[in-house]
Amino acid sequence: MIDLHGFGNQLLSGTLVTLELGLVGMGAAVLLGLIFAPMKMAPLWPLRWIATTYTTTIRGIPELLVILLVYFGASRFVNGMADLVGYDGRIEISPFMSGAIALGFAYGAYATEIFRGALRAIPKGQIEAAQAIGMGRWITFRRIVLPQTWRIALPALGNLFLTLLKDTALVSVIGVEDLTREAAIATGYTKEPFTFYFAAAVMYLLLTVFCVIAIHYLEKIAGRGYARGDT
Amino acid sequence: MNWDVMWDSLPELAEGALLTIELVAISGVLGLALAVPLALARVARPLWLRAGPFAYIFVFRGTPLLIQIFLVYYGASQFETVRESFLWPILREAYWCAIIAFTLNTAAYTAEILRGAIQAVPEGEVEAAKAIGMGRWMRLRRVVLPRAFRIALPAYSNEVILMLKGSALASTITLLDLTGVARTLIAKTYMPIELFLAAGLFYLLITGIILQGFRLVEKRVHGVGE
Numbered sequence A: 001m002i003d004l005h006g007f008g009n010q011l012l013s014g015t016l017v018t019l020e021l022g023l024v025g026m027g028a029a030v031l032l033g034l035i036f037a038p039m040k041m042a043p044l045w046p047l048r049w050i051a052t053t054y055t056t057t058i059r060g061i062p063e064l065l066v067i068l069l070v071y072f073g074a075s076r077f078v079n080g081m082a083d084l085v086g087y088d089g090r091i092e093i094s095p096f097m098s099g100a101i102a103l104g105f106a107y108g109a110y111a112t113e114i115f116r117g118a119l120r121a122i123p124k125g126q127i128e129a130a131q132a133i134g135m136g137r138w139i140t141f142r143r144i145v146l147p148q149t150w151r152i153a154l155p156a157l158g159n160l161f162l163t164l165l166k167d168t169a170l171v172s173v174i175g176v177e178d179l180t181r182e183a184a185i186a187t188g189y190t191k192e193p194f195t196f197y198f199a200a201a202v203m204y205l206l207l208t209v210f211c212v213i214a215i216h217y218l219e220k221i222a223g224r225g226y227a228r229g230d231t
Numbered sequence B: 001m002n003w004d005v006m007w008d009s010l011p012e013l014a015e016g017a018l019l020t021i022e023l024v025a026i027s028g029v030l031g032l033a034l035a036v037p038l039a040l041a042r043v044a045r046p047l048w049l050r051a052g053p054f055a056y057i058f059v060f061r062g063t064p065l066l067i068q069i070f071l072v073y074y075g076a077s078q079f080e081t082v083r084e085s086f087l088w089p090i091l092r093e094a095y096w097c098a099i100i101a102f103t104l105n106t107a108a109y110t111a112e113i114l115r116g117a118i119q120a121v122p123e124g125e126v127e128a129a130k131a132i133g134m135g136r137w138m139r140l141r142r143v144v145l146p147r148a149f150r151i152a153l154p155a156y157s158n159e160v161i162l163m164l165k166g167s168a169l170a171s172t173i174t175l176l177d178l179t180g181v182a183r184t185l186i187a188k189t190y191m192p193i194e195l196f197l198a199a200g201l202f203y204l205l206i207t208g209i210i211l212q213g214f215r216l217v218e219k220r221v222h223g224v225g226e
Helices: A008-040 A045-059 A063-086 A095-120 A124-134 A137-174 A181-188 A193-222 B005-041 B048-060 B065-073 B080-084 B094-120 B123-131 B134-173 B180-190 B192-223
Strands: none
Touching: A008 A045, A008 A095, A008 A137, A008 A181, A008 A193, A045 A095, A063 A095, A063 A137, A063 B134, A063 B192, A095 A137, A137 A181, A137 A193, A137 B065, A181 A193, A181 B065, A193 B048, A193 B065, B005 B048, B005 B094, B005 B134, B005 B180, B005 B192, B048 B094, B048 B134, B065 B094, B065 B134, B080 B123, B094 B134, B123 B134, B134 B180, B134 B192, B180 B192
């Protein structure tokens, strides 16, 4: 076993931060996806235009750049807004929040495309049937469309989450004490970069395996009542 | 918004963009060259041949690119033997470390794409090639690989875009690529939003050019045959 010089606990707490970042970022991405996917299919062209601009620009810009932009830009933006409404104090946005927002923003573009595909896959007849029995638009969306969207989108969302989880390493650049940052700190003390980055790599691999199992389980739950291969 | 800062930074950002393109191009070509044998070994029948590439692909796709870069750039220096070997002049340079890390990383992703494509080549075509007496090697060269490349093309264009975005990580090991230049200029001017937006526009431009290039290749490839 490799000698971690007592930095094992830090690496573990970093792993927890990494997982938290992944989950919060993914939550934000899913939320953005659920907002922008219907917009992309809206009959009004300005809505479509906004959604398309969002997905095409974000997907063409490095995640690292988005993270740096949000980190440096968000506090300026929020404080500018606060000034406008007459709030005098300074609002601090933590590196963790900027990192999670940036990841959510970057991956929301991919989530939008996934949800768009899933929404398309729902038979029109079902929506018409729901409306025929008197369901409103919102109830139709919540009771008929959304539950099925999950089932269809889940495998792709799972893959997206695994990619996002690895990209959380980028937030170490803005000082969030995630797994990568903790490894860097330990390296600074011990002068053993290989040992700690290797340990971090192993942790990321374990996290990935753990998440693959969790996603598989979620897919099973979402697919209840469906024959395999039906999705 | 300070437009002057954006305008004045364009020449320096363009230089950074050149390094970004250079990194992506070199590691892209090397990665592709490495990916072909990897993918072929990955679909081979004997376990001992399959196991190596499987583990390689699993590890490189399961860990962050940033960690891989740090392992090459910082990690290698931990060992005396590496520092004294003939490899040190290469591993000392951030430039070559970035190339090595990007190459190894993209090779894993590309190999996985190629594996899927090789397995998607219609069985009938391979059988037909066997039937007219083509040997194993010739089948590979004339039927399986050309077909697989064609099938893999759309997915590979995605991988190149991801590689372009990943190349921004070169800035974390002191290289002055597009992101690196933007970060240095920000340290001088403290105009983060303007400069990152300008760099973002450069990335979008490069993405657009790459996508357009692949569209042309796809058109050509599908124009013949099918």
